[in-house]
Amino acid sequence: MKKHLLVLPQRPDDPERLKPYPVKLMQHQEETAHKLAQKINHIITSSQSTALMLPEIAKLIGIATNVDCCCLVTVKSEDSTEATTASWCSDEYLGMPQPDELFSVEQLVLQCATEPFTIEDIATIRHSLVIGCQQLPLPIKSVLAIPTRFGGKNNGVINLIQFQSYNWGNSEKEILNTIASSCAIAFSQVTQAQLISTQQQYLQKSNQHQSLIKQLTILSRSNLELNQMLQLAIASTAESLQADRGLLILLKYTDPLFRTRTKKQIPQAKAEVAGEWCRDNPCQPESLNQSFALADCALCQRAFLEGGKPLIINDYTELQDTTTVAPLFAITELPAVLLMPLENQGRILGFIVLQQAVPREWQLAELNLVEMVCAQVSNAIIQSKTLRQVQTLVDERTAKLQSSLELQAKLHERTRQYVDQLRELNQLKDEFMSNISDRLRYPLTNMMMSIKNLRLPGITAERQGRYLEILEQECSKEINLINDLLTLQKLETQQEPPRYENIHVNTKIQELRSSLTAKLVEKGLSINLDIPEKPLKLQTELESFDRILHELLNNAYTYSERDTVIHLHASHQVNQLVDQVMIKVTNTGRGISQEEATYIFDRFRRGRGGRWTPGTGLGLALVKSLVQHLNGAIAVESTPIPDSQLSEICFTLTLPQFSDDSKPYSESD
Numbered sequence: 287m288k289k290h291l292l293v294l295p296q297r298p299d300d301p302e303r304l305k306p307y308p309v310k311l312m313q314h315q316e317e318t319a320h321k322l323a324q325k326i327n328h329i330i331t332s333s334q335s336t337a338l339m340l341p342e343i344a345k346l347i348g349i350a351t352n353v354d355c356c357c358l359v360t361v362k363s364e365d366s367t368e369a370t371t372a373s374w375c376s377d378e379y380l381g382m383p384q385p386d387e388l389f390s391v392e393q394l395v396l397q398c399a400t401e402p403f404t405i406e407d408i409a410t411i412r413h414s415l416v417i418g419c420q421q422l423p424l425p426i427k428s429v430l431a432i433p434t435r436f437g438g439k440n441n442g443v444i445n446l447i448q449f450q451s452y453n454w455g456n457s458e459k460e461i462l463n464t465i466a467s468s469c470a471i472a473f474s475q476v477t478q479a480q481l482i483s484t485q486q487q488y489l490q491k492s493n494q495h496q497s498l499i500k501q502l503t504i505l506s507r508s509n510l511e512l513n514q515m516l517q518l519a520i521a522s523t524a525e526s527l528q529a530d531r532g533l534l535i536l537l538k539y540t541d542p543l544f545r546t547r548t549k550k551q552i553p554q555a556k557a558e559v560a561g562e563w564c565r566d567n568p569c570q571p572e573s574l575n576q577s578f579a580l581a582d583c584a585l586c587q588r589a590f591l592e593g594g595k596p597l598i599i600n601d602y603t604e605l606q607d608t609t610t611v612a613p614l615f616a617i618t619e620l621p622a623v624l625l626m627p628l629e630n631q632g633r634i635l636g637f638i639v640l641q642q643a644v645p646r647e648w649q650l651a652e653l654n655l656v657e658m659v660c661a662q663v664s665n666a667i668i669q670s671k672t673l674r675q676v677q678t679l680v681d682e683r684t685a686k687l688q689s690s691l692e693l694q695a696k697l698h699e700r701t702r703q704y705v706d707q708l709r710e711l712n713q714l715k716d717e718f719m720s721n722i723s724d725r726l727r728y729p730l731t732n733m734m735m736s737i738k739n740l741r742l743p744g745i746t747a748e749r750q751g752r753y754l755e756i757l758e759q760e761c762s763k764e765i766n767l768i769n770d771l772l773t774l775q776k777l778e779t780q781q782e783p784p785r786y787e788n789i790h791v792n793t794k795i796q797e798l799r800s801s802l803t804a805k806l807v808e809k810g811l812s813i814n815l816d817i818p819e820k821p822l823k824l825q826t827e828l829e830s831f832d833r834i835l836h837e838l839l840n841n842a843y844t845y846s847e848r849d850t851v852i853h854l855h856a857s858h859q860v861n862q863l864v865d866q867v868m869i870k871v872t873n874t875g876r877g878i879s880q881e882e883a884t885y886i887f888d889r890f891r892r893g894r895g896g897r898w899t900p901g902t903g904l905g906l907a908l909v910k911s912l913v914q915h916l917n918g919a920i921a922v923e924s925t926p927i928p929d930s931q932l933s934e935i936c937f938t939l940t941l942p943q944f945s946d947d948s949k950p951y952s953e954s955d
Contacts, residue, residue, distance in 0.1 A: 316460070316464075318350070318461070319460055319461045319463075319464035319465065320464060322346065322347070322350045322461060322464070322465055323464050323465045323467075323468045325346055326343055326346065326347075326465055326468040326469065326472065327468050327471075329342050329343055329346070329472075330468070330471055330472050330475065336475055336476050336479040339472055339475065339476065340358050340370065340371075340372030340472065340473075340476060341372045341374065343358060343372070343469065343472055344356045344357065344358045344372045344373060344374040345374040347374075347444065347446075347461075347465065348374040348375075348376070348446075350461065351446055351458055351461055353376075353446045353447060353448060353458075354375065354376055354379060354424075354447055354448050354449045354450075355373060355374065355375045355376070355379070355422060355426070355446075355447035355448075355449070356373070356374045356444070356445065356446060356447065357371065357372070357373045357374075357414075357415075357418040357419055357422075357445040357447060358371065358372045358373075358418075358442065358443070358444060358445070358469065358472075358473075359371045359372075359414035359415075359417055359418040359442060359443050359445070360441065360442045360473045360476055360477055361410060361413075361414070361433075361439075361440050361441050361442055361443065361473075369414075369417050369418075370476050370477075370480065371417055371418035373418060373419075373421070373422065375422065375423060379423045379424060379449070380423070382423035382424060395427065395428045395429070395451070396408075396411065396412075396415075396428075396429045396431065397428075397429070397430050397431075397454050398411065398430075398431060398432065399430055399431065399432035399458070399459040399462040399463055400432050400433070400463070406440070407433045407440070410433045410440050410443060411429075411431040411433060411443050411445070414431070414442075414443035414445060415429065415431075415445060418445065419445070419447070422447070424449040425449070426447045426448070426449055427448055427449060427450055427451050427452070428447070428448040428450070428451055428452040428454070429445055429446065429447055429448075430445075430446040430454040430458055430459065430462065431443055431444065431445045431446070431462075432444050432462040432463065432466050434466045434467070434469050434470035434473055435466075435470060436470040436471065436473065436474045437474075441470055441473045441474055441477060442469060442470060442472075442473030444462055444465070444466065444469055446458060446462070491651070499655075499658060499659075499662070512666070512667065512670040513560060513561075515666060515670075516534050516536075516560045516561040516663065516666075516667075517534075517560070517561040517562075517574075518561075519534065519561065519659070519662075519663055519666075520532045520533065520534040520561035520562065520563055520638065521561070521563040523638070523640075523656070523659050524563040524565075524640060525563065526655075527640060527652055527655070527656070529565070529624075529640040529641065529642060530564070530565050530566075530620055530641055530642050530643050531562075531563065531564050531565065531616075531620055531639075531640070531641040532561075532562065532563040532564075532638070532639065532640050532641075533559060533561070533562050533573065533614075533615075533637075533638070533639035533641075534559070534560050534561035534562070534636065534637075534638055534639075534663070535557050535558065535559055535560065535586070535636045535637045535638075535639065536557070536558055536560045536628075536635065536636035536667070537555045537556070537557055537580065537634060537635060537636050538555060538556045538557075538558065539553055539554070539555045540554045540555060540556060552580060552581055552587050552590065552591075553580070554579075554580075554581070555579075555580040556577055556578075556579060556580070557577060557578055557579070557580050557583065557586060557612075557636070557637075558575065558576070558577040559573045559574055559575065559576050559577070559614065560574075560636070561574070562574055573614045576614050578612040578613075578614065582610060582612065583610060583611060583612040583615075584610040584611060585597075585599075585611050585612070585615065585617075585623065585625065586612070586625070586637060589625045589626075589627055589637055590627065590634055592627075594627065594629055595627075596624060596625070596626045596648075596653055596656065596657075597623070597624070597625040597626070598623070598624050598625075598648060599621075599622065599623045599625075600621075600622050600645035600646070601621050601622065601645065602617040602618075602621040602623065615639070615641070616641075619643065620641035620642060620643055621643075622641065622642035622643070622644060622645050622646055623639065623640070623641050623642075624639070624640040624641075624646075624648060624656065625637055625638070625639050625640075626638045626656050626657065626660050627660070628660050628663055628664045628667070629660070629664060630664040630665070630667070630668050635664055635667055635668075636667075638656065638659065638660055638663070640656070725763070725767055726764070726767070729760035729761075729763045729764050730760070730764070732756055732760045733756070733757050733760045733761065736753040736754075736756045736757050736760075737753075737757070739753050740753050740754075767904075770904045770905075770908055771904070773908060773911075774889060774904065774907060774908055774911055777911040777912070777914075777915055778911065784826065784827040784830065784915060784916055784917075785827050786825050786826060786827060787825070787826075787827070787828055788823055788824070788825050789823070789824055789825075789826065789828050789831060790821050790822070790823060791817070791821075791822040791823065791824050791856055791867060791869075792817050792818070792821045792822050792856070793821070794831065794832065794835065795815060795817060795835065795854060795856060796815070798832070798835055798836060798839060799813045799815065799839075799854075802839060802840075802843065805843065806843060806852075809843065809846070809848055810848045810849035810850075811843060811846055811848070811849070811850060811851070811852060812851050812852070813839070813851075813852045813853075813854055814851050814852070814853045814854070815854050816853065816854065816855040816856070817854075817855070817856040818856070818857065818858070822856055822857075822858060822867065824867045824941060824943060825943065826916055826941055827915075827916060830912045830915060830916055831916070831941075833908070833909075833912055834909050834912050834913060834916075834939065835869070837905045837906070837908060837909045838871045838909060838937050838939065839852070839854070839871060840905065841871075841905055841906060841937070842871050842872075842873035842935075842937075843873075845873065845875040845876065845935070846873040846874060846875050847874050847875050847932060850873065850874040850875075851874075852871065852872070852873045853870070853871075853872040853873075854869070854870070854871055854872075855868075855869070855870040855872075856868070856869045856870075858943070859940075864942070865942070865943040866918075866940050866941060866942050866943055867940070867941050867943060868938065868939070868940050869938075869939045869940075869941075870936055870937070870938050870939070871936070871937045871939075872934055872935065872936040872937075873934075873935055874927070874932055874933070874934055874935075875932060875933070875935060876931075876932065876933065877924045877926055877932070877933030877935070878922060878924040878933070878935055879924075883922055883923075883924065886906060886922060887906050887907060887909070887910040887920065887922075888907060889904065889907040913939065913941075916941055916942075917941075917942055918939065918940055918941040918942060919939075919940045920937065920938070920939050920940075921937070921938045922935065922936070922937050922938075923935070923936045923938070924936075
C-alpha cells in the first residue's frame with residue numbers, strides 16, 4: 287500500500303511530550319548530545335579536506351543515533367554552486383542493489399526536529415531528500431530531519447533515515463537540535479570551499495582567455511605571413527578551449543555576381559584549410575591546403591546561411607543529410623562540432639571549426655571568446671589583404687596618396703569643427719531642456735498648490751480669489767509658451783503673406799510703454815521715447831508688429847542693469863532705393879560678443895551673459911521670424927561703455943513702408 291507524506295509536529299498537548307523522563311536519563315542524553323557536538327567541532331577544526339568532512343560527520347551522527355542511514359545535504363544559495371550530499375548507511379545495508387523504483391517524498395513518514403517548524407523548513411527538507419537519497423540501497427520509510435541555519439538562512443539539512451517504520455523519540459530530536467549549529471558551520475565551510483573552487487576555476491579560464499586574446503592581438507600586429515598567423519591563431523584557440531581538433535577554413539569566391547544575389551543563396555566558392563591543430567598530433571597538421579567546394583558540404587552551407595551565429599552540433603547524426611559533409615572533417619571520429627563564421631561587413635570570409643570526440647556543453651563565456659577570436663581573425667585577414675593591395679600601388683600612386691592625405695587632413699579638420707559645433711549644440715540643448723523644464727514645471731507646480739489650497743475647508747473668499755488669480759496667471763504662462771512654439775513652427779513651415787493695414791506707430795509705442803510702466807518700476811527702469819512729433823504711420827501686420835516691439839522691450843527689461851534707462855527711437859527714412867521705418871531699442875547691460883551676435887537670433891540660443899537668467903531663448907528667435915515675415919530686417923550692436931564693465935546694446939528694426947504714396951504719415955494726421 288502506498289504511503290503518503292505525513293508531517294508530525296510536536297504539540298504542547300502531545301502525551302509523549304508531557305510524559306516525564308527520569309532526571310538521570312535526560313542528563314545522560316544531554317551529555318551524549320554535547321559530546322557528539324564536540325566531536326563534530328573537532329572534525330571541522332582538524333579536517334584538512336572539506337570533501338571528507340561531511341562523510342565523517344554523517345558516519346559519526348549515524349552511529350551515535352543508531353539509525354539505518356544519515357544523510358547530510360547543503361542547501362544551494364544564490365552565491366553557491368550545486369548542492370553537496372554525504373550519506374552513511376549501516377554495514378548491514380552496504381552492497382545492496384539500488385531499488386528499481388524512483389525515490390519519492392510522498393512514500394515516507396517525515397518528522398521535523400525543530401518546533402515550531404515552518405513551511406520553508408518542510409520545503410527545504412523535501413528538496414534535500416530528493417537530492418540526497420536517490421542512491422540509497424533501500425526505499426526509506428521514516429525520516430527525522432532538521433534544517434540548519436547560518437547567517438540567518440537555511441544552509442543545510444540533517445536527515446536521520448530508517449528503512450522500516452519507526453517512531454522517533456525526544457532523544458533523537460534533542461541530539462539534532464544540539465548538533466544543528468555545529469553542522470551549520472560544516473555546511474558553511476563546504477559551501478565556501480565550493481564557491482572558492484568555482485571562482486578559482488573561473489579566474490583560471492578567464493586568465494587563459496585573456497592570454498589568448500593578447501596573443502592574437504600580438505599576432506595581428508606582427509610581421510608574420512597570413513598563413514603563419516592563421517595557423518598560430520587556430521592552434522592557440524583550440525588548445526586554450528581544450529578542443530580535440532581545430533580547423534581554420536577560408537572561402538575563395540568564384541562567382542563574380544555573388545554580391546548582387548540574396549544571402550539565402552549558396553555562392554560558388556572554394557573552401558580551403560588555412561590552419562589546423564590536433565590534440566594527438568599538434569605539430570604536424572595533415573589537412574593544410576586541402577580544399578572542397580562549398581556546395582559539397584551541408585555543414586558549411588548551414589553555417590553560411592546562419593551567418594553571425596555559432597553552429598553547434600553534439601552529434602553529426604542530427605544532420606539531415608550526412609553524405610554531403612566534407613571528408614576532411616572526419617565527422618565519424620569527431621562528431622561534436624562548433625562552427626563559427628568569419629564575417630566582415632556582412633561577407634563570410636571562412637569558418638573556425640572546433641571538434642570533439644564526445645558531446646560538449648559550451649559555456650556562454652567560451653562562445654563569446656570564439657566570437658572575439660573570429661572578429662580578430664577576420665580583421666587580420668582584411669588587414670593582410672588590404673596591405674598587400676596597398677603595397678603594390680605605393681610606388682605608382684605616391685602623389686595621389688599625398689593628395690589624399692591632405693584631403694583627409696582637411697576633412698579631419700572639418701570633422702573636428704563639426705564635432706565641436708555638435709558638442710556646443712548639445713550643451714545648448716541641455717540648457718534649453720533645463721530652462722524649458724523649469725518654464726513648464728514651475729507654473730504647473732504653482733497651479734497644483736493653488737488647487738490643493740482651494741480644496742482646504744474654511745478658505746476665505748480673499749484667499750480663494752488670490753489662488754484663482756495664480757491659476758489664471760500660470761495658465762497664461764503655459765499657453766503663451768506653447769503659442770510661441772507653435773508660432774515659430776508655423777512661420778517656418780507655412781509661408782502665408784502678411785495681412786497689411788495702416789497703424790499709428792507713435793500710438794502703439796506709447797500704449798506699450800504704458801503697459802510696461804509698473805513692471806519697469808520694480809527694477810528701477812524707465813523708457814525714454816524719441817519719436818517724431820507728427821504721427822508716424824506704417825502699413826504692416828498689426829499683430830506681428832505689436833509682438834516684435836513687445837519682445838524687444840521685454841528683452842531690454844530682462845537684461846538691463848537696475849536703475850538705468852531704456853531708449854526707444856523711431857524714425858522714417860526715404861532714399862532712392864528704400865522707404866522704411868526704423869525703430870531702435872537701446873539698453874544698458876552686459877555686452878554681447880561678436881560670436882554671440884551671430885547666433886543670438888537663433889532658436890534656443892542665448893548669450894552667455896544671460897544663461898542664468900530665466901527664459902527659453904525663444905523671444906529673439908520669434909522676433910527674427912516675425913521680422914522676416916514682414917519683409918524687414920533686425921540687427922544687434924553692442925558698444926562697450928568706457929571705464930565700465932557694461933555696454934550699450936542696440937537692437938535696430940527696419941520695416942518697409944508699403945503705402946501707396948510711400949509717405950510715412952499724411953498731412954491730415
